[in-house]
Amino acid sequence: MGFDQSVTTTTPTHVPISELLPKASARLQRQKQYARVLGRGGNPASSLQSWLTEASDCIGALAIPSIALRPVQASAHHSSVQIADLTQVENPTLAEDVALGGTVTAYLVTLGFSQNAAFEWLNGDYGAHHVQSDLSNEVLFELGRIAFRKQREQNAGVRLKRISVQVNDVCGQGKIWDPQKVQSLLSVFDDAGLDVSVTDTGCFQPLNTLLGLTVALAS
Amino acid sequence: MLSEDDKDELFEAICDGDRETVVELVSRARDAGQDLDELLKDTMIPAMTEIGDQFSAGEVFVPEMLVAARAMQGGIDIIEPILAQTDHEPVGRVCIGSVKGDLHDIGKNLVVMMLKGAGFKVEDLGVDVDNAAFAEAAERGNQVICLSALLTTTKPQMGKVIQYLKDAGTTAKVVIGGAVVNQSYADAIGADAFGEDAPGAVNAVKRALGLAN
Numbered sequence: 133m134g135f136d137q138s139v140t141t142t143t144p145t146h147v148p149i150s151e152l153l154p155k156a157s158a159r160l161q162r163q164k165q166y167a168r169v170l171g172r173g174g175n176p177a178s179s180l181q182s183w184l185t186e187a188s189d190c191i192g193a194l195a196i197p198s199i200a201l202r203p204v205q206a207s208a209h210h211s212s213v214q215i216a217d218l219t220q221v222e223n224p225t226l227a228e229d230v231a232l233g234g235t236v237t238a239y240l241v242t243l244g245f246s247q248n249a250a251f252e253w254l255n256g257d258y259g260a261h262h263v264q265s266d267l268s269n270e271v272l273f274e275l276g277r278i279a280f281r282k283q284r285e286q287n288a289g290v291r292l293k294r295i296s297v298q299v300n301d302v303c304g305q306g307k308i309w310d311p312q313k314v315q316s317l318l319s320v321f322d323d324a325g326l327d328v329s330v331t332d333t334g335c336f337q338p339l340n341t342l343l344g345l346t347v348a349l350a351s
Numbered sequence: 352m353l354s355e356d357d358k359d360e361l362f363e364a365i366c367d368g369d370r371e372t373v374v375e376l377v378s379r380a381r382d383a384g385q386d387l388d389e390l391l392k393d394t395m396i397p398a399m400t401e402i403g404d405q406f407s408a409g410e411v412f413v414p415e416m417l418v419a420a421r422a423m424q425g426g427i428d429i430i431e432p433i434l435a436q437t438d439h440e441p442v443g444r445v446c447i448g449s450v451k452g453d454l455h456d457i458g459k460n461l462v463v464m465m466l467k468g469a470g471f472k473v474e475d476l477g478v479d480v481d482n483a484a485f486a487e488a489a490e491r492g493n494q495v496i497c498l499s500a501l502l503t504t505t506k507p508q509m510g511k512v513i514q515y516l517k518d519a520g521t522t523a524k525v526v527i528g529g530a531v532v533n534q535s536y537a538d539a540i541g542a543d544a545f546g547e548d549a550p551g552a553v554n555a556v557k558r559a560l561g562l563a564n
Binding site (some may be wrong): 164165166168169174175176179180183247248251258259261262263265311331332333334335337339 | 367368369370371372412413414415417418420421422452453454455456457460461463464477478479502504505508
C-alpha cells in the first residue's frame with residue numbers, strides 16, 4: 133500500500149488555538165519546574181498562574197497555528213537524497229527508505245507569530261514573556277503531534293517516519309542542516325501563504341516553526 | 352522603621368517570590384523615612400543573589416527565579432522614584448542584546464531580570480542586534496556590553512562584535528553568554544568575562560567592572 137498523496141492539501145490547515153492551548157498548558161504545568169511553584173500555593177503560585185493566563189491570552193490573540201503538507205519528488209543517490217530540483221540531503225537512513233520506494237512529504241508547522249509581537253503584547257513583562265515562550269513551545273509540539281496524527285489517520289497501514297530539519301544545534305550535538313538547504317526545502321511552501329522564512333544563520337521566522345520530511349513506506 | 356526581623360522577612364519574601372509582602376515591607380520602610388539605598392544594597396540585592404546562587408546550584412528552577420525577580424521588582428518600583436531624586440547611582444550600566452542573526456531572547460531576558468535585581472541599570476537592545484547598535488549603546492554610557500547567542504551559527508558573530516567595538520575604540524567591557532559558548536571561547540575571542548547562566552552573567556558583569564573576583 134502506497135502513501136495516499138491525495139490527503140495532502142495544497143492549502144494549509146489552520147488549527148483552532150482552542151484545540152491546542154488546554155493540552156499544551158496542562159503539559160507545561162506538569163513540568164517539574166512549574167509544578168513545584170504551583171504546588172507551593174501562595175503568592176509565588178498565583179504570580180505564575182497569572183503569567184500562565186496572560187501567556188494563554190497572548191498566544192490566543194496572536195497565533196495562527198497552521199499545518200502545511202507537500203509531497204515532494206525524492207530520489208536516492210548513495211547515502212543522500214535529492215529533493216525535487218531543490219536540495220540534496222545527506223541522510224543514509226532516508227536514502228535507504230527512498231531507495232525502497234518510500235514517498236516523501238515535506239511538512240511545515242508554525243504558530244504564525246513572532247516573539248517580538250508577543251513581548252509587545254505582554255507590555256514588556258519579562259516574566260510573562262518567558263512563560264509565554266515555554267507555553268508556545270508546548271503549543272507548537274502539540275500542533276506537530278496533530279500534523280503527524282492526521283497523516284497517520286489518513287494513511288492507515290503505511291509506516292511513517294519523521295525526519296525533522298534541525299537548522300541549529302544548541303548543545304553541540306545532532307545533525308545540522310545547512311541553512312541554505314533549509315531555505316530551498318522551505319520554498320516548496322512558497323504558495324502556502326504562511327510567511328515563514330529562515331535567516332542566513334538558520335533561525336526560523338517565526339521562531340515557533342517546525343519543518344521536516346515524512347517518509348511513507350509500505351508495511 | 353524595619354527591624355532586623357523585618358529585614359529578614361523581606362529577604363525571605365524576595366527569595367520566596369512573595370511580592371505582596373515585599374511591597375508591604377518596602378512601603379513601610381519608605382513611610383518611616385528609612386534609608387532605602389541601604390535597604391536595597393544590604394537586604395534586597397543580597398536576596399536576589401541568594402536566589403541566583405540557588406538556581407546555579409540546581410536548587411530552584413527558572414519559574415522560582417522569575418517570581419523572585421517579580422517580587423524584587425515590586426520593591427524596586429517603590430524605591431526607584433525616591434532614589435531618582437537623590438544622587439543614587441546604580442551598581443553599573445549595562446546593555447544587552449542577542450547578536451545579529453540570532454532571534455532567541457529567553458536567556459537574554461533572564462539575564463536582564465537578574466541584572467536589574469542586582470541593582471544594575473539595564474538597556475535591552477533586543478534580538479538580531481547590529482554591531483553598530485552595541486557600539487552606540489556604549490557611547491550612551493553603558494559600561495558593559497552583554498552579548499547573547501544560542502546558536503552554533505551565531506556564536507562567531509560575538510567575535511565580530513568584539514572586533515567591531517575594538518575598531519570603534521569602545522572601552523566598554525564585553526561579557527558573553529549563551530548555551531553554545533564557554534570560558535575558553537570567551538578567552539579566544541577576547542571577551543572580558545563569560546557568564547555560564549543568568550546569575551553567572553551577573554557575576555561576570557561584576558568581574559568585568561572589578562566589583563567581584
